[in-house]
Amino acid sequence: MDRSRRVFTYHAPGLALLVLAARGRAAPPELSEDDPKARALGYVGDAKRTDRAKFPQYDEAQNCANCQLFEPQPGSVGGACSLFDARLVRAAGWCSGYRAAM
DSSP states (O other): OOHHHHHHHHHHHHHHHHHHHHHTOOOOOBOOTTSHHHHHTTOBSSGGGOOTTTOTTOOTTOOGGGBTTEEEOTTSSEEEEGGGTTOEEETTOBOTTOOBOO
């Protein structure tokens, strides 16, 4: 057996594990408006649909994209929200947990 084949055979399992680990890092699931916590906080995927009677503190300038709790996800229309266990929320969304970004 030639040396390069032995080196490859020795390192192949480790490389395979690295590839599998990288693939395992899928994006978190998107938050559903029907989720119990989402309902409790009045989450909507489009802030324009916020129930103003129920949430009078809502302002048209507010959305998830400009909230302190929002972490944008590259290549996504949303990002992770710490209020919802880092599940994805839409950048255009809103909930009563909104905190203006500083």
